[in-house]
Amino acid sequence: MLIRLHNIGKTYRTGGGDVQALQGIDLSIDRGEFAAIIGQSGSGKTTLLDILGCLSQPTEGDYWLDGRAVGSLSDRELAVVRNQQIGFIFQIFHLLPRKSALHNVELPLQYAGIPAQERRRRAIDTLRLVGLQDRLAHWPNQLSGGQQQRVAIARALVNRPAILLADEPTGSLDTRSGREILEILVQLHRDGQTILLVTHERDLAEKSGRVVTLLDGRILADERREAGDPLTQPSLVGSTNRVETAP
Amino acid sequence: MTLRDSFADAFKNLFANKLRSGLTMLGIIIGVAAVISMTSIVEGGQRKLVQSIERLGTNLLFIFHASLTPEEQRKFAGRSTGHKYGDALAIRRLRPELLVAPILQFKKQLRAGDRDYSGQVTGTVPEYQEVRNFRPAVGRFLVQEDIDEWRRVVVLGRDIAEKLFGTGSALHREVKIGDERFSVVGVMEPKGSLHGTNYDELIFVPVTTTMRRFTGNDHVNFMLVHVPNRDEMEAVTRDIHSLLIQRHDGVDDIRIRNQGEFLKAIDRTLWIFRIVLGGVALVALLVGGIGIMNIMLVTVTERTSEIGLRKAIGAGRSHILRQFLIESVSISVVGGLIGILVGIGMAYGFGDLVARAMPGEGDWGAVVLPSAILASFVFAVLVGITFGLYPAIKASKLDPAEALRYQ
Numbered sequence: 023m024l025i026r027l028h029n030i031g032k033t034y035r036t037g038g039g040d041v042q043a044l045q046g047i048d049l050s051i052d053r054g055e056f057a058a059i060i061g062q063s064g065s066g067k068t069t070l071l072d073i074l075g076c077l078s079q080p081t082e083g084d085y086w087l088d089g090r091a092v093g094s095l096s097d098r099e100l101a102v103v104r105n106q107q108i109g110f111i112f113q114i115f116h117l118l119p120r121k122s123a124l125h126n127v128e129l130p131l132q133y134a135g136i137p138a139q140e141r142r143r144r145a146i147d148t149l150r151l152v153g154l155q156d157r158l159a160h161w162p163n164q165l166s167g168g169q170q171q172r173v174a175i176a177r178a179l180v181n182r183p184a185i186l187l188a189d190e191p192t193g194s195l196d197t198r199s200g201r202e203i204l205e206i207l208v209q210l211h212r213d214g215q216t217i218l219l220v221t222h223e224r225d226l227a228e229k230s231g232r233v234v235t236l237l238d239g240r241i242l243a244d245e246r247r248e249a250g251d252p253l254t255q256p257s258l259v260g261s262t263n264r265v266e267t268a269p
Numbered sequence: 270m271t272l273r274d275s276f277a278d279a280f281k282n283l284f285a286n287k288l289r290s291g292l293t294m295l296g297i298i299i300g301v302a303a304v305i306s307m308t309s310i311v312e313g314g315q316r317k318l319v320q321s322i323e324r325l326g327t328n329l330l331f332i333f334h335a336s337l338t339p340e341e342q343r344k345f346a347g348r349s350t351g352h353k354y355g356d357a358l359a360i361r362r363l364r365p366e367l368l369v370a371p372i373l374q375f376k377k378q379l380r381a382g383d384r385d386y387s388g389q390v391t392g393t394v395p396e397y398q399e400v401r402n403f404r405p406a407v408g409r410f411l412v413q414e415d416i417d418e419w420r421r422v423v424v425l426g427r428d429i430a431e432k433l434f435g436t437g438s439a440l441h442r443e444v445k446i447g448d449e450r451f452s453v454v455g456v457m458e459p460k461g462s463l464h465g466t467n468y469d470e471l472i473f474v475p476v477t478t479t480m481r482r483f484t485g486n487d488h489v490n491f492m493l494v495h496v497p498n499r500d501e502m503e504a505v506t507r508d509i510h511s512l513l514i515q516r517h518d519g520v521d522d523i524r525i526r527n528q529g530e531f532l533k534a535i536d537r538t539l540w541i542f543r544i545v546l547g548g549v550a551l552v553a554l555l556v557g558g559i560g561i562m563n564i565m566l567v568t569v570t571e572r573t574s575e576i577g578l579r580k581a582i583g584a585g586r587s588h589i590l591r592q593f594l595i596e597s598v599s600i601s602v603v604g605g606l607i608g609i610l611v612g613i614g615m616a617y618g619f620g621d622l623v624a625r626a627m628p629g630e631g632d633w634g635a636v637v638l639p640s641a642i643l644a645s646f647v648f649a650v651l652v653g654i655t656f657g658l659y660p661a662i663k664a665s666k667l668d669p670a671e672a673l674r675y676q
């Protein structure tokens with residue numbers, strides 16, 4: 023088991039009172055899974071992904087990543103975990119504007135302390151994987167949105183992370199580019215990559231083998247299916263509420 | 270992330286904001302340039318002063334006659350009336366290795382042919398030229414026979430020679446000092462002015478001749494003593510002092526100053542200059558540092574989401590801290606280097622200006638000290654570190670999740 027969350031809760035303290043963004047989350051993810059997280063806006067998807075990616079710490083509960091208790095790690099160790107085991111993809115790409123595609127992809131390897139030559143070789147290999155081998159020297163503003171997101175995917179993959187965390191990666195793309203990105207993710211999954219995809223769109227979620235539905239910071243449903251099968255009937259967590267998917 | 274990667278990133282960011290980086294650097298440039306140009310100018314001035322003092326002889330003792338208070342005058346009435354020629358001879362007997370030059374000065378009318386001039390006459394001895402390091406360019410200086418035989422010979426300063434004889438040779442011509450006829454035996458080399466005395470307007474005659482022909486007594490105004498061994502200065506001062514008290518009937522009307530004291534006084538004045546100018550430069554650098562801090566805070570805010578991203582892909586706090594610190598230090602290092610060049614340029618430019626404004630004073634020649642370059646550069650770097658530290662710490666402490674969502 024790659025990821026195990028036990029009774030995770032997250033409360034934001036703000037001037038206008040506390041916001042309980044997550045509560046009582048129990049979730050396990052195996053190596054090689056492709057899971058989607060869906061839910062309405064404000065249901066806590068990004069908050070959950072931040073905790074999974076060690077970008078923020080839960081205020082309650084325990085998190086084991088690859089057998090290690092994340093709560094006991096120091097800032098330095100967390101940075102290494104983010105560098106080595108986690109790959110992030112964001113809705114707004116987050117490429118550094120003054121670096122070429124190649125340099126953006128090399129960045130995680132720089133923090134990993136990989137020598138320049140190998141860095142370059144691996145970054146080129148990874149960019150080839152996402153079909154951008156002829157855009158190495160382009161600046162982010164010289165690339166289309168879909169291409170920028172592919173650079174971001176290459177950056178997320180370049181250190182061969184245990185898990186890829188994608189927060190609405192198609193959210194700022196047109197349908198066609200969005201579909202291309204999703205195709206890349208599906209292909210990566212086929213090659214064995216563990217992926218967690220946050221999305222608003224149910225039909226994107228259905229490309230995955232598992233759909234976790236959040237509502238108001240709780241897991242409402244956790245549906246699995248075998249490859250090719252339709253999703254099983256939602257197994258309701260909690261009691262009365264029906265599953266509501268976001269539009 | 271190697272140091273080289275960090276520096277490459279830092280310079281890329283500085284270049285991306287050329288105007289902003291340049292303006293931020295300006296404070297450091299001005300501060301460093303101020304330190305370097307000012308210390309160079311002061312140093313040049315000091316060397317020039319010291320040189321001109323040493324040009325008038327080194328290891329010198331000045332023996333003055335101190336004026337007495339009315340009480341002392343009453344108490345010592347009739348016992349001592351200052352230095353006498355015999356005092357100089359006595360000092361010479363006491364310590365034969367010393368060069369002693371008694372000096373007797375007075376104003377007299379000079380006349381050569383139909384030219385008239387009122388000049389300062391100096392009665393002295395052959396040792397004077399050694400003691401003052403001041404030699405004749407034509408003919409000779411006074412010699413011992415001139416003293417022993419009270420000869421009526423005169424050595425002219427260059428300007429006086431020109432005034433009395435124009436461009437023609439003055440040698441062996443006759444000059445009337447008061448009513449006495451003197452024969453010119455030499456003309457001095459040019460020397461210039463120092464401390465209000467134009468050495469080119471002096472004229473020298475044997476001290477014995479002046480006593481006999483003009484003053485009618487054996488008093489001298491003061492004495493100059495050259496001490497060959499610098500370490501002996503204090504001992505010599507003590508010996509001369511006690512010898513002279515004895516010779517002055519127990520009256521202490523003797524003041525002995527040495528050249529070192531003059532040099533020290535100059536040094537003290539220049540240190541005040543240095544401290545004031547250094548303070549000004551320091552303030553400029555501090556203001557530059559505040560500019561750096563201001564810009565770095567803006568930069569950190571502007572690049573919040575970049576910081577979040579870097580943390581998300583594996584940067585630790587120390588990486589972020591180092592990155593921003595290197596950026597602020599790069600500003601101060603580049604500013605410091607430019608400031609050094611500007612400062613050197615300003616120092617030499619000023620030296621040039623002085624040389625042109627005061628042609629007689631010779632070349633001021635600013636002296637750029639390597640230690641000033643090093644110190645101001647190190648200080649600039651320290652300013653970059655100090656004022657960059659807070660913004661860098663702020664950046665490193667940003668929460669990655671929140672930083673990523675920052676718009």
Ligand SMILES: Nc1ncnc2c1ncn2[C@@H]1O[C@H](COP(=O)(O)OP(=O)(O)OP(=O)(O)O)[C@@H](O)[C@H]1O
Pocket residue numbers: 034035036041042043061062063064065066067068069070671
């Ligand atoms: N830094 C924060 N401070 C206070 N409240 C926060 C903070 N971040 C998120 N929240 C709150 O936590 C809840 C969950 O937010 P989150 O961003 O996880 O939702 P989401 O499911 O990702 O929504 P969306 O689909 O709109 O991205 C929301 O109510 C939000 O207002």
Ligand SMILES: [Mg+2]
Pocket residue numbers: 067068069189
């Ligand atoms: Mg979200």
